[in-house]
Amino acid sequence: PPPAPAPAAQQVKVADVVEAANLIKRVTPIYPPIAKSAHVQGTVRFNATIGTNGQIRNLQVVSGPLQLQQAASDAVRQWVYKPMLRNGQPVEVVTQIDVNFTLN
Numbered sequence: 001p002p003p004a005p006a007p008a009a010q011q012v013k014v015a016d017v018v019e020a021a022n023l024i025k026r027v028t029p030i031y032p033p034i035a036k037s038a039h040v041q042g043t044v045r046f047n048a049t050i051g052t053n054g055q056i057r058n059l060q061v062v063s064g065p066l067q068l069q070q071a072a073s074d075a076v077r078q079w080v081y082k083p084m085l086r087n088g089q090p091v092e093v094v095t096q097i098d099v100n101f102t103l104n
Contacts, residue, residue, distance in 0.1 A: 011049070011091065011092045011093070011094050012084060012086060012091050012092070012093055012094070013093075013094045013095070014084065014093045014094070014095045015095070019050070019081065019084075019093060019095040019097075022054075022081045022082040022084065023079060023080075023081055023082075024054070024080050024081060024082050025078070025079060025080035026079055027075045027076075027078040027079060028075060029068075029071045029072050029074065029075035029076075029099055029101070030071055030074075030075070031071065031101060032067055032068065032070070032071050034067060035065070035067035035068055035071075035101070036103065038067065039103060040065050040067045040068060040101070041065075041101050041102050041103050042064055042065040042068060042100075042101060043063075043064055043098050043099065043100050043101070044061065044063070044064030044065070044068050044069050044072035044073075044098070044099045044101070045061070045062040045063045045064055045096060045097070045098050045099075046059050046060060046061055046062060046072070046073070046076060046096065046097045046098075046099075047059075047060045047062055047094070047095075047096060048060075048076070048094070048095055048096070048097050049092055049093070049094050050081050050084075050092065050093040050094075050095065051092055052083055052090035052091065052092055053083060053090070054080050054081040054082060054083045055080055055081075056076060056077050056078075056079060057092070059073060059076060059077060059097075061073065062096070064099075065101075068099075068101050071101075072099040072101075075099065076097055076099060079097075081093070
């Protein structure tokens with residue numbers, strides 16, 4: 001008989017404040033010089049899937065200044081979270097991530 005299909009990975013939707021507490025490696029985005037010189041500030045918002053290994057698996061821009069999106073994305077893709085467990089098993093997490101850019 002063919003092998004049984006692997007169980008589908010469970011996904012859990014988690015509030016961004018809850019998931020932020022599980023962030024163990026945060027890479028700060030590099031403020032793009034062109035955005036800085038144009039005085040572009042704002043928040044880049046992502047929908048993200050965090051894999052069972054705690055790494056970003058899927059990242060989609062929801063909103064934010066176009067000049068800041070790539071820098072935010074490059075940084076967030078390097079972030080690592082403590083894997084979330086459900087019944088002792090790691091599960092994928094779907095959450096929202098905000099990256100704020102402000103000029104002093």
